[in-house]
Amino acid sequence: MSVKIAKNSGFCFGVKRAIKIAFEASHSVDNIITLGPIIHNPQMVEKLAEEGIVSVNNLNEINGRPTIIRSHGIKKETLQQLKAGNINIINATCPYVSKTQEYGEQLSREGYTVIILGDKDHPEVEALRSYVEGDVRIVGTADELPTRQYDRVGIICQTTRNIKDLQELGQKLIPLCREIRIVNTICNATTVRQASTIELAKESDLMIVIGGKNSSNTKMLAKISENYVETYHIETEREIEEKWFENRSRIGITAGASTPDWIIVEVYNKILKCMGNIDKIVENIEDIPGFKEE
Amino acid sequence: MSVKIAKNSGFCFGVKRAIKIAFEASHSVDNIITLGPIIHNPQMVEKLAEEGIVSVNNLNEINGRPTIIRSHGIKKETLQQLKAGNINIINATCPYVSKTQEYGEQLSREGYTVIILGDKDHPEVEALRSYVEGDVRIVGTADELPTRQYDRVGIICQTTRNIKDLQELGQKLIPLCREIRIVNTICNATTVRQASTIELAKESDLMIVIGGKNSSNTKMLAKISENYVETYHIETEREIEEKWFENRSRIGITAGASTPDWIIVEVYNKILKCMGNIDKIVENIEDIPGFKEE
Numbered sequence: 001m002s003v004k005i006a007k008n009s010g011f012c013f014g015v016k017r018a019i020k021i022a023f024e025a026s027h028s029v030d031n032i033i034t035l036g037p038i039i040h041n042p043q044m045v046e047k048l049a050e051e052g053i054v055s056v057n058n059l060n061e062i063n064g065r066p067t068i069i070r071s072h073g074i075k076k077e078t079l080q081q082l083k084a085g086n087i088n089i090i091n092a093t094c095p096y097v098s099k100t101q102e103y104g105e106q107l108s109r110e111g112y113t114v115i116i117l118g119d120k121d122h123p124e125v126e127a128l129r130s131y132v133e134g135d136v137r138i139v140g141t142a143d144e145l146p147t148r149q150y151d152r153v154g155i156i157c158q159t160t161r162n163i164k165d166l167q168e169l170g171q172k173l174i175p176l177c178r179e180i181r182i183v184n185t186i187c188n189a190t191t192v193r194q195a196s197t198i199e200l201a202k203e204s205d206l207m208i209v210i211g212g213k214n215s216s217n218t219k220m221l222a223k224i225s226e227n228y229v230e231t232y233h234i235e236t237e238r239e240i241e242e243k244w245f246e247n248r249s250r251i252g253i254t255a256g257a258s259t260p261d262w263i264i265v266e267v268y269n270k271i272l273k274c275m276g277n278i279d280k281i282v283e284n285i286e287d288i289p290g291f292k293e294e
Numbered sequence: 295m296s297v298k299i300a301k302n303s304g305f306c307f308g309v310k311r312a313i314k315i316a317f318e319a320s321h322s323v324d325n326i327i328t329l330g331p332i333i334h335n336p337q338m339v340e341k342l343a344e345e346g347i348v349s350v351n352n353l354n355e356i357n358g359r360p361t362i363i364r365s366h367g368i369k370k371e372t373l374q375q376l377k378a379g380n381i382n383i384i385n386a387t388c389p390y391v392s393k394t395q396e397y398g399e400q401l402s403r404e405g406y407t408v409i410i411l412g413d414k415d416h417p418e419v420e421a422l423r424s425y426v427e428g429d430v431r432i433v434g435t436a437d438e439l440p441t442r443q444y445d446r447v448g449i450i451c452q453t454t455r456n457i458k459d460l461q462e463l464g465q466k467l468i469p470l471c472r473e474i475r476i477v478n479t480i481c482n483a484t485t486v487r488q489a490s491t492i493e494l495a496k497e498s499d500l501m502i503v504i505g506g507k508n509s510s511n512t513k514m515l516a517k518i519s520e521n522y523v524e525t526y527h528i529e530t531e532r533e534i535e536e537k538w539f540e541n542r543s544r545i546g547i548t549a550g551a552s553t554p555d556w557i558i559v560e561v562y563n564k565i566l567k568c569m570g571n572i573d574k575i576v577e578n579i580e581d582i583p584g585f586k587e588e
Contacts (some may be wrong), residue, residue, distance in 0.1 A: 153328045163469045168476060169462045175485075181475040191469075265324060 003251045003271050004204070004290035006132075007196040010264055012257035014094025015039050017029040019048075021092040025049050025068065026264035029088070034068040035059070035078070036123055038092060039258040040215035043236060059085075066090060071258075073097045076131055080178030096159050097124055100185040101131040107171040108133045111182060115139060117169055118158030122216050124159050125174030142168040152179045159187040160217035160257070162194060162224065189216055189257060197221050200290070201228035205292075206244060206250030209233045211256030220275040225254065236263055237270035245274050251289070261285040277291050297565050298498070298525040298584035302491040304558055306483040306551035308388025308453075309333050313342075315386040318580045319362065320345050323382070328362040328373070329353070330417055332386060334509035337530060341554075346475040353379075360375040360384060365552075366418035367391045370425055390453050391418055395425040401448030402427045406475060411435060412452030413462055416510050419452050436462040443501060446473045453481040454487060454511035454551070456518065483551060484511055491515050496582070497520035498546030501525045504561050505550030512550030519548065530557055531564035539568050547582070555579040556583040 018038055029120055034055045037045045059207050073093040103251035107114050113135040118125040120138040139145045201207050207225040211218025222233040256263050268288050269281040312332055328349045332340045360382035367387040376383055401408050407429040413417040414432040424522040433439045467474050495501050501519045505512025516527040549558050562582050
C-alpha cells in the first residue's frame, strides 16, 4: 500500500507572493480588502478574513478602503477606476499574469486578431481580455474556434491551461492563417505540476486532487488525471469517503497552485486513517512520500 | 477503365510568369542567359535553349550577358554581385518566393531564431537562407529539429512544402518555445495541387506524377501520392512501361508546377495507348478528363 504526493503540488510562486503581500500589508495598513478572492481557495480566503482582510466583489463595496488586487489581476478599466478614486492599491497580481496582459496589449497593437486560450468566465481571462483591443476570441479548446480563413492571428493563454490544448489550437490554425504568432504564456509551474500529476496518475489506482472548486488550474489537474485513473477533486479532507479506498492500494495526491500546505497534510492524514495506517500520519507537507519542489 | 488528371495540375502562376518574362525578353534583348535553370523542368529548359536562352550555373560564365533570375530566386549576395557588375537583370523570381525572402529578412531583423521548413540543397531555400541574418536552421521535417528549449522562433517555408509538415513542426515547437511565429509561406497553388492529388490518388489504383526529377514540388506530390496508391514519378512519356498498367483500371495523373502542358498531354496519350484506348487521345490538356484550374 502506498500514498504518494505528486512533485510540485501546492502553492506556486504567484500564489505564495500574493499571500505574502496580503499578510505583510495587513501588518502596516488597516481595513484592507481584496477585490474578488485573492486566490481561488475558499479556505485560504477564510483564513485571511480572520486576519481582517475581507473580500468584496464590486467597486462600490470598497468605500475608499486600501485594496489588494487579486493574483488573477483585474480589468484595465477597473484599475483605472481605482486610480481615479485615489484608492491605495496593493498589487498582488501574479507577475506572469501581468506579462500575459502585456503580450495581449502588444499583439492587438500590432494588428493581430487575438485568440485567448482560456475560460471566458475566469477572472484572469476577463482581466486579460480587457487589455486586448479590437478583434478578440476566447476559446477553451480548438473545437470552439470556427474553421475559416484568418489573416494574422496572435494566441495567448490563461497561465493555467494545458499545453496539449495549445498544440491542438496551433494545429488547427496553421492551415487557416497567413501568419500565426503563439506566445506560450502557460506558466512553467503549471506545466511541471501537470507533468508530475500525469506521472503519478500512471502509477496509481486512485487520484485525489485537492484545491478550490473555483480553481481553474486544479480543475485542469483533475481533468488530466481522469484520463489515466479514477479521480476525485476535493477541497478539504471533509469530503473524503472511506469507500473510495476499498480495493485500492496505490493512492496518488496532487494539489492546485492555490491549495495551502495545511489542507494537503489534512487530506494525506485522512487517507491514511481511511486505510488503517494511522501510525504514519505527518505534520508537514515535506514529510509526505514523494513531496518535492522543482 | 478511366484515366483522369488531378485538378490544378501543371504550371502555377509563378512558373507561367517566369516563362512569359523569358520569352518576352528574348524578343527584345539578345544573348540572354538564365543563372541556373529558370524552372525545374529539363524539357522546358531545353525548349528555351532552342530560343537562344541558355542556362549557366556560375557568375563567371555570364560574361556581361543580360541575366534572367530564375523563378526560385537567387542569393542576396549573388544579386548584389550582378548589380555591381552592371548586368542587365531580368527578374523572373516568383513573387511568392520574393515575399518569403522579405519575411525571412523581417523575422531575423526582429530577433527571431529563424527555422526554414525546406530542402537545404534546393536553390529556393539557398536563396531564402541568404536573406536571413543570424541564427538559422533548415529542416525538412520536425524530426530533424533538436528537442531543446528555444526562446523566440520564427518559421518560414519553402513555397512548395506540405502543410502537414508545417503542422508537425508547430506541434513540436509549441511546448519548446516562449514565442513562435509561423508565417505560412507555402503557396496556395501548392496546397490546392496537393489536395487535388490526394483526392485523385484515393480513387485510383495507379498514379503517374509528371515533372522534373529535380522539381521539389513534384517530388512532394509523388511522396504524398505514395501514401495512398502505387505511384510512378516520370519526366516524360518515354519512361512509361506498359506493364505498369496490367490489372489496373483507374489511372490518375498529376503534374508539378513546372510541368508544361504538352508533356502532360503526351503522357496521357501514351497511357491510353498502353491501355488500348488509342481512339480517345487528345490534343489539349483541357480535353483530359478531370482537368480543371481553380
